[in-house]
Amino acid sequence: MCGIVGYLGTRDAYPLLIQGLKRLEYRGYDSAGIALFNGQLAVHKCKGKVSDLEARMGKDVPQASLGIGHTRWATHGEPNDPNAHPHLSNSGRLVLVHNGIIENFASLKALMTSKGYRFHSDTDTEVLVNFIEFVQDAEGVSLDQAVRIALNEVVGAYAIAVLSKDEPGQMVVARLGSPLVVGLGNNEYFVGSDATPFLDSTKKVIYLEDGEMAVISRQGVSIREIASDLPVDAVIHQLKMDLESIEKGGYDHFMLKEIFEQPKSIGDTIRGRIDLKTGEVKMAGLDSISEALLEAQRLLIIGCGTSWHAGLVGEYLLEDLARVPVEVEYASEFRYRNPIIGPKDVVIAISQSGETADTLAAIKMAKKAGAIVFGVCNVVGSSIARETTAGAYTHAGPEIGVASTKAFTAQVTVLTLIAMYLGRVKGHLSLEHCAEIGRELALIPEKITSILGAESHIKVIAASIAKANNALFLGRGYNFPVALEGALKLKEISYIHAEGYPAAEMKHGPIALIDEQMPIVIIAPRGDMYEKLVSNVQEVKARKGHVISITGQGNEEVRSLSDAVIEIPDTLDCLSPLLATVPLQLLSYHIAVLRGCNVDQPRNLAKSVTVE
Numbered sequence: 008m009c010g011i012v013g014y015l016g017t018r019d020a021y022p023l024l025i026q027g028l029k030r031l032e033y034r035g036y037d038s039a040g041i042a043l044f045n046g047q048l049a050v051h052k053c054k055g056k057v058s059d060l061e062a063r064m065g066k067d068v069p070q071a072s073l074g075i076g077h078t079r080w081a082t083h084g085e086p087n088d089p090n091a092h093p094h095l096s097n098s099g100r101l102v103l104v105h106n107g108i109i110e111n112f113a114s115l116k117a118l119m120t121s122k123g124y125r126f127h128s129d130t131d132t133e134v135l136v137n138f139i140e141f142v143q144d145a146e147g148v149s150l151d152q153a154v155r156i157a158l159n160e161v162v163g164a165y166a167i168a169v170l171s172k173d174e175p176g177q178m179v180v181a182r183l184g185s186p187l188v189v190g191l192g193n194n195e196y197f198v199g200s201d202a203t204p205f206l207d208s209t210k211k212v213i214y215l216e217d218g219e220m221a222v223i224s225r226q227g228v229s230i231r232e233i234a235s236d237l238p239v240d241a242v243i244h245q246l247k248m249d250l251e252s253i254e255k256g257g258y259d260h261f262m263l264k265e266i267f268e269q270p271k272s273i274g275d276t277i278r279g280r281i282d283l284k285t286g287e288v289k290m291a292g293l294d295s296i297s298e299a300l301l302e303a304q305r306l307l308i309i310g311c312g313t314s315w316h317a318g319l320v321g322e323y324l325l326e327d328l329a330r331v332p333v334e335v336e337y338a339s340e341f342r343y344r345n346p347i348i349g350p351k352d353v354v355i356a357i358s359q360s361g362e363t364a365d366t367l368a369a370i371k372m373a374k375k376a377g378a379i380v381f382g383v384c385n386v387v388g389s390s391i392a393r394e395t396t397a398g399a400y401t402h403a404g405p406e407i408g409v410a411s412t413k414a415f416t417a418q419v420t421v422l423t424l425i426a427m428y429l430g431r432v433k434g435h436l437s438l439e440h441c442a443e444i445g446r447e448l449a450l451i452p453e454k455i456t457s458i459l460g461a462e463s464h465i466k467v468i469a470a471s472i473a474k475a476n477n478a479l480f481l482g483r484g485y486n487f488p489v490a491l492e493g494a495l496k497l498k499e500i501s502y503i504h505a506e507g508y509p510a511a512e513m514k515h516g517p518i519a520l521i522d523e524q525m526p527i528v529i530i531a532p533r534g535d536m537y538e539k540l541v542s543n544v545q546e547v548k549a550r551k552g553h554v555i556s557i558t559g560q561g562n563e564e565v566r567s568l569s570d571a572v573i574e575i576p577d578t579l580d581c582l583s584p585l586l587a588t589v590p591l592q593l594l595s596y597h598i599a600v601l602r603g604c605n606v607d608q609p610r611n612l613a614k615s616v617t618v619e
């Protein structure tokens with residue numbers, strides 16, 4: 008959460024910083040601000056989005072070739088102008104942007120107040136910049152040393168970029184627990200919470216590691232450990248991402264683009280990983296931990312939000328195909344409940360961004376307890392991808408819409424491959440069955456394409472329920488997690504209160520909510536659970552609920568009981584979540600658009616949650 012950018016070079020910094028902030032808005036959009044240095048430090052910031060900042064600045068922008076910027080997801084203090092970053096120190100000498108939380112900010116603030124410092128915001132960040140200034144004055148050291156000494160006193164998480172009026176031509180950056188990437192251009196340097204801000208200028212990057220800081224000047228980048236002050240050799244990576252993948256490409260919203268990308272993203276996730284004739288799964292990450300997987304008494308899956316839902320589908324897949332016990336946990340709960348975990352456990356950590364603070368902390372905890380941790384991440388080079396023992400990328404490509412879509416189906420695809428792999432090595436999945444799943448999996452992209460072809464029909468259904476205040480999503484078996492995900496999508500982007508339930512649990516509570524006003528989306532594909540779902544639909548209809556069914560072609564019973572039907576092609580039960588999810592994404596999308604909501608940037612949310 009929160010995006011930070013920086014530029015030091017020969018070009019005009021302002022447009023580069025604004026462009027970078029726009030690309031990082033998925034990390035938060037409560038306020039935006041920039042600091043430009045051209046002999047003077049000029050700070051401009053305001054509540055709202057980057058476009059609000061741009062509008063406020065107008066055309067009268069100082070020319071500068073050094074600057075930093077910030078887009079905020081509020082933690083300490085409400086979203087308003089004073090709380091927006093960058094924050095200046097009391098003397099006006101230092102300016103800083105920060106992503107993360109300084110946990111001991113209250114005691115530092117008390118200390119600083121006793122020294123005469125005054126604060127103009129409610130943020131922990133303003134405390135940090137003043138603390139650095141205080142250290143610098145007290146110790147008589149350079150900016151980088153002051154930053155280093157101050158950070159050694161700080162408890163919490165941060166990615167920061169700092170400028171000093173007295174030390175022009177340099178930017179000091181540091182990270183602990185929040186991501187930070189340095190881009191190496193031609194006589195110019197970039198800083199970003201990820202690499203997208205400067206993707207069109209350079210693909211050469213250095214990922215700063217936790218506990219490292221860098222001094223960026225026109226002479227180059229020097230990296231040191233914050234704790235020891237020892238130099239660190241920079242490892243330069245070459246990015247593979249292209250600019251097109253982070254642009255809307257003619258779609259009204261990133262979310263819609265990403266929904267429509269799913270045939271391709273699932274194809275990319277599968278590519279090269281499965282022999283279509285035999286169903287044999289080839290994944291180097293799995294091979295590297297195959298012994299631990301074979302010996303594991305159980306698997307633990309951890310994640311947050313949509314990734315946790317993918318984990319639930321994974322539980323059904325792994326228990327069904329590989330006959331291995333699975334527990335799925337919210338990373339945030341797992342890390343704080345003294346879980347029983349040890350060297351015989353294999354943990355699968357799922358994260359689109361690879362930066363979610365709770366998931367990262369849970370991984371570290373599991374590793375400390377001796378467990379092997381396998382990461383399923385989308386963002387290449389992300390913290391979780393680097394922290395895990397082994398892993399598999401989902402290859403869904405950059406996901407920018409805050410509500411996750413293609414990342415979810417890619418995660419489920421990877422989990423399917425893991426279940427097939429494990430089913431085979433454990434001897435629970437026959438060659439024939441595995442090959443059948445492989446063949447069906449390969450057909451999923453074209454089946455999704457056919458569902459996407461029904462977008463206009465789904466739009467009509469969306470219009471019929473767009474004014475609802477509540478909605479219920481029901482599913483059973485493999486599609487219970489899909490019901491949870493459908494409900495989450497709707498509440499995230501349209502602000503309609505929605506709940507997902509196992510269809511049979513409806514009678515234990517939610518049935519009391521059903522009346523003519525209540526849309527109930529029932530996921531009832533053809534498969535093992537179909538007959539039971541028909542009974543559940545009947546129960547809803549008897550209470551006059553408004554039924555929207557996601558079902559297979561020719562499922563007449565469900566059709567006759569439904570107010571609206573969205574058909575999905577038949578597939579194997581274990582693959583049905585990959586299809587059933589797609590109409591739910593489109594339904595939520597169109598409802599949100601009809602309600603005038605900001606689909607890509609829903610209120611209060613952020614995509615990369617780097618605070619716990």
Ligand code: G6P
Pocket residue numbers: 311312313314357358359360361362363366409410411612613614615616
């Ligand atoms: C946020 C996002 C969700 C996402 C969750 C977990 O809440 O808005 O879309 O599912 O974080 O993120 P991760 O990157 O770990 O999958």
